[in-house]
Amino acid sequence: MTTSDGRAVLRLPTREIPVPASVSEQAQAILALGPLAPTPQWPGLDDPDAWRTLIAELDGTALRMAPGSGAPAGVEEISVGRARVFVITPEGIAPGDRRVYLEIHGGAFIQGGGEICRVRGIDNAHRVGARSWSVDYRMPPDHPFPAALDDCVAAYRALLEQRDPGEIVVGGVSAGANLAAATVLRARDEGLPLPAGVVLATPATDLTEAGDTWQTNLGLDNLLTPSPSPLLYAAGHDLRDPYLSPLFGDFGKGFPPAILLSGTRDVLLSDTVRLHRALRAADIPADLHVWEAASHGGFLGRAPEDDERTREIRLFLARCWAV
Numbered sequence: 358m359t360t361s362d363g364r365a366v367l368r369l370p371t372r373e374i375p376v377p378a379s380v381s382e383q384a385q386a387i388l389a390l391g392p393l394a395p396t397p398q399w400p401g402l403d404d405p406d407a408w409r410t411l412i413a414e415l416d417g418t419a420l421r422m423a424p425g426s427g428a429p430a431g432v433e434e435i436s437v438g439r440a441r442v443f444v445i446t447p448e449g450i451a452p453g454d455r456r457v458y459l460e461i462h463g464g465a466f467i468q469g470g471g472e473i474c475r476v477r478g479i480d481n482a483h484r485v486g487a488r489s490w491s492v493d494y495r496m497p498p499d500h501p502f503p504a505a506l507d508d509c510v511a512a513y514r515a516l517l518e519q520r521d522p523g524e525i526v527v528g529g530v531s532a533g534a535n536l537a538a539a540t541v542l543r544a545r546d547e548g549l550p551l552p553a554g555v556v557l558a559t560p561a562t563d564l565t566e567a568g569d570t571w572q573t574n575l576g577l578d579n580l581l582t583p584s585p586s587p588l589l590y591a592a593g594h595d596l597r598d599p600y601l602s603p604l605f606g607d608f609g610k611g612f613p614p615a616i617l618l619s620g621t622r623d624v625l626l627s628d629t630v631r632l633h634r635a636l637r638a639a640d641i642p643a644d645l646h647v648w649e650a651a652s653h654g655g656f657l658g659r660a661p662e663d664d665e666r667t668r669e670i671r672l673f674l675a676r677c678w679a680v
Contacts, residue, residue: 485667
C-alpha cells in the first residue's frame with residue numbers, strides 16, 4: 358500500500374504486546390501499568406490562554422510527582438540574561454571542585470520550569486554527582502523559539518566566564534537534550550569553546566518526526582504521545598533548522614564527545630539512533646546506550662535499569678573530566 362504522498366506503507370494485523378520477561382521485576386511492574394498519564398486535550402496553536410491553563414495543570418501534576426533525592430544540597434538562584442539558573446551543589450562536593458554540569462530540563466518545550474526545574478535539578482545533581490547549573494529557560498506560549506535557546510546559550514556563556522570549557526559538560530533529557538545539542542551547535546557557530554562533553558538522554562533531534570519509531574513505538578511508549586507543543590515552540594520556523602532539529606547540524610565543523618541514551622520502546626529511539634549515526638559519520642566520539650523495553654521515561658527511576666543508566670552517565674562524565 359502507499360500513502361497519499363506516495364510512500365510505501367506496511368499494514369500489520371492488530372496484536373497484543375506482552376510485558377517482556379527480559380527486564381527486571383521492577384521494570385515489568387512499570388510496564389504493566391500501561392499509559393502513565395492520559396493524553397491531554399491539546400489547544401489550538403492560536404489559543405495562548407488555553408495553553409497557559411493546560412501548562413499550569415500539567416506542571417501542577419508533575420510537581421506532585423517530582424522525585425525528592427532526600428539528600429541535602431545547597432541551592433543558589435542567579436539571573437543570567439532573561440533566565441533564572443539554579444546553582445545546585447550536592448553535599449560532599451569539595452569547595453575546590455570546579456566541574457559543572459549545565460543541565461537543561463525536559464518537558465516538551467512547554468513544561469518543567471520554576472519549582473519543577475529546581476526540584477528536578479536537585480535530584481539530577483545528586484544523580485550525576487556534580488555541581489549543576491539548572492537553567493530555568495523561557496517557554497511558549499509567551500516565549501517561543503529562539504527564547505529558550507537564547508537563554509541556554511546565555512547560561513553557557515556565563516559559565517565560561519567562571520570555568521574552563523573542559524570543566525563543563527552540557528546535558529538534557531528529551532526537549533532538554535534537543536536544547537543541549539542546539540546550545541552546543543550555536544555556541545560553536547558563535548565562536549565559543551566547546552564543553553568537555555554532552556549528555557543526550559532520549560533526545561528530540563528531528564522535530565519533523567520523520568523517524569521510524571515515531572510510528573512503530575506509538576502506543577507502545579507508556580509516556581510519550583504525539584503533541585503539537587514542538588510546533589508551538591517552533592512558531593512557524595523551518596523545522597529542519599539545526600537549532601530546532603539538531604540532527605540536521607553540520608557536525609563536521611566540530612562537536613564534543615557525546616553519550617546518547619534511549620530504550621527499545623521509546624518513541625524517540627529513532628531520533629537518538631539517527632543523531633548517533635550523524636555524529637559517528639563526522640568522526641565525533643559518541644556512545645549509544647539502548648535499554649530493553651524502556652520507554653521515553655525509562656522506568657521512572659524505580660528499576661535497576663535506571664541505576665545502570667545513571668552509572669553509564671557517571672562513567673562518561675568521569676572520562677570527560679579526566680582529560
